[in-house]
Amino acid sequence: WEPVRRLVCLLPGACVPPATFRALLLRHLDELPTSCAALSSPEARERGRGLLAFLVAGWHASGDAAPAPLALGTLFTEVSALLKRTPQLGLTDLVLYNWRVDAQTKLSYNGDAGGPADVVEQGQEHDHQARLGISCMPKVQPSQRFLCVEEExxxxxxxxxxxxxxxxxxxxxxxxxxxxxxxxxxxxxxxxxxxxxxxxxxxxxxxxxxxxxxxxxxxxxxxxxxxxxxxxxxxxxxxxxxxxxxxxxxxxxxxxxxxxxxxxxxxxxxxxxxxxxxxxxxxxxxxxxxxxxxxxxxxxxxxxxxxxxxxxxxxxxxxxxxxxxxxxxxxxxxxxxxxxxxxxxxxxxxxxxxxxxxxxxxxxxxxxxxxKLLIERRAMAQPTDRNSSHHGGTSLPLADNSSP
Incomplete structure (x- = not known):
């Protein structure tokens, strides 16, 4: 899958005018994997699917509505089916599985001082979630960029x-x-x-x-x-x-x-x-x-x-x-x-x-x-309240439903 990764790394610069990404992809099409059989774990399949999603997205961003090459489309559909997901770029690829923090940030928020000092991707390592708070927000980086602008x-x-x-x-x-x-x-x-x-x-x-x-x-x-x-x-x-x-x-x-x-x-x-x-x-x-x-x-x-x-x-x-x-x-x-x-x-x-x-x-x-529980209770109790008013009865107060 290394050829796929190399193409993805070239994606941001190759998709801006004159948008040479399609020609680049076609030149290296025969280097792509022929199947997803080597992706044996869910994590590997998600990573492979993310890379293929980026290639398909780059193809669409670099020209008219022509469909992606058959070899790429078939591979993308295959790995998406294994994950029971649709073959298209979406929220998961853009955000949920497309981020990383440095090792020190991960250790600080997980308290795992004995963990490895490598980059944490996709928010998961050692089967537990990286707990990110507001103070950690500036340290989050996309794993894959499309535009290379701060807004992204x-x-x-x-x-x-x-x-x-x-x-x-x-x-x-x-x-x-x-x-x-x-x-x-x-x-x-x-x-x-x-x-x-x-x-x-x-x-x-x-x-x-x-x-x-x-x-x-x-x-x-x-x-x-x-x-x-x-x-x-x-x-x-x-x-x-x-x-x-x-x-x-x-x-x-x-x-x-x-x-x-x-x-x-x-x-x-x-x-x-x-x-x-x-x-x-x-x-x-x-x-x-x-x-x-x-x-x-x-x-x-x-x-x-x-x-x-x-x-x-x-x-x-x-x-x-x-x-x-x-x-x-x-x-x-x-x-x-x-x-x-x-x-x-x-x-x-x-x-x-x-x-x-x-x-x-x-x-x-x-x-x-x-x-509106109190109002409903009041409405239900009104006949009783009117009858009991002759005997010193009391009615329920109305609720204050204004925003707290």
């Missing part, structure tokens, strides 16, 4: 750090799935709120919607990235989304499965807008483990439905209802903040009008997932 590195750093923060979301979601008592449900929702807030803060650190007090934000031009990178990305006519809108949805949904997981757990209805359609379409490109986890989450009951069942099955005190409602709606508010950060990222690249209507629909669906 910035985009990779942002989304690798967000992917690392997904671990907190997963832990909170798992707590939600097993929460039985009111106390456990409230605690699991609080954990989820804090995990989502951590993702919001990653956006702030990258200069997206940052508070006015922050001065340590990157000096980059986000609009430059997709103006150049879009040539490498495949179009998806089956989605019936325009080219610019498709690029914008790629950016909005570039965090992987986290949006779908959080929306399901919090009981957000699935929309039919462009963002929702792309989010579902993108799943076929993601690693098998990610898709399997999402299927597990989607197969379970949302915490919102759990709470509503709990309220219907047994009488809860006003205080318990208030705690459940506040904890759930605080998660909704935090999810809205995260959605707004994604929208601000899209605006920084494409302007405020691109995808605006679709995002407004998404935001509306998230807002509608708020719980």
């Amino acid at each position: 590195d910035w985009f990779c750093r942002l989304h690798v750090t967000l992917a690392s923060g997904m671990g907190g979301v997963v832990r909170a979601i798992n707590h939600c799935a097993f929460a039985k008592s009111v106390t456990e449900q409230v605690r699991s929702l609080q954990l989820l709120e804090h995990a989502i807030e951590a993702l919001v803060k990653v956006h702030y650190a990258a200069g997206i919607g940052q508070p006015l007090s922050r001065t340590d934000v990157p000096n980059i031009r986000p609009a430059l990235l997709m103006q150049r990178l879009h040539r490498f990305l495949p179009h998806a006519p089956e989605l019936e989304i325009g080219p610019t809108e498709l690029r914008a949805t790629r950016v909005y949904c570039a965090t992987g499965i986290d949006q779908a997981c959080m929306m399901h757990v919090l009981g957000v209805a699935k929309g039919a807008h462009a963002i929702a359609r792309f989010r579902e379409w993108q799943l076929r490109d993601l690693p098998t483990a990610h898709r399997e986890y999402l299927e597990k989450v989607l197969g379970g009951v949302s915490i919102r439905e759990q709470v509503e069942r709990e309220v219907g099955m047994r009488k809860l005190s006003v205080q318990q209802l208030a705690h459940l409602e506040l904890a759930h709606n605080s998660c909704i508010d935090m999810l809205l903040r995260l959605s707004t950060r994604r929208w601000e990222l899209v605006c920084s690249m494409f302007g405020e009008e691109t995808l605006k209507k679709d995002w407004e629909q998404e935001r509306q669906l998230i807002s509608e997932a708020r719980l």
Whole structure:
């Protein structure tokens, strides 16, 4: 696979005008492997698939719509089938499996002082994840660059750090799935709120919607990235989304499965807008483990439905209802903040009008997932309250549903 790696190293310079990458690839086509039989492990297959994805992307970026050479296309399809993924360049190749940090950073965040001192790629070594925080963000580098501009590195750093923060979301979601008592449900929702807030803060650190007090934000031009990178990305006519809108949805949904997981757990209805359609379409490109986890989450009951069942099955005190409602709606508010950060990222690249209507629909669906337990209890109790008012009875107070 060394000839493939050498071609990939030449890709950035050979794809700019006069774009000689196609001629370069055709000259070395007979040096490519004839099959993927030598890729015996999942890690080797992912690496091989990533290299082939870069070659196919470079071919498309260097000319008209002519298909890639048969030998390359066949090899790419073969390794993609082994990994149960689609043969196209996507989020996994661009971000999830396309990064590295130096050995010292890895040791600092994993506490593995006895580990080897080589470069850590793809976020994995010795079967455990590299835990990357905001302070580590500047040290993340793409393994493969397409454009060799700072904006490309910035985009990779942002989304690798967000992917690392997904671990907190997963832990909170798992707590939600097993929460039985009111106390456990409230605690699991609080954990989820804090995990989502951590993702919001990653956006702030990258200069997206940052508070006015922050001065340590990157000096980059986000609009430059997709103006150049879009040539490498495949179009998806089956989605019936325009080219610019498709690029914008790629950016909005570039965090992987986290949006779908959080929306399901919090009981957000699935929309039919462009963002929702792309989010579902993108799943076929993601690693098998990610898709399997999402299927597990989607197969379970949302915490919102759990709470509503709990309220219907047994009488809860006003205080318990208030705690459940506040904890759930605080998660909704935090999810809205995260959605707004994604929208601000899209605006920084494409302007405020691109995808605006679709995002407004998404935001509306998230807002509608708020719980109104106390208001519903009040409505159910009104006839009793009116009757009991002649006997000194008291009514339940209305909930304050304003954003915390």
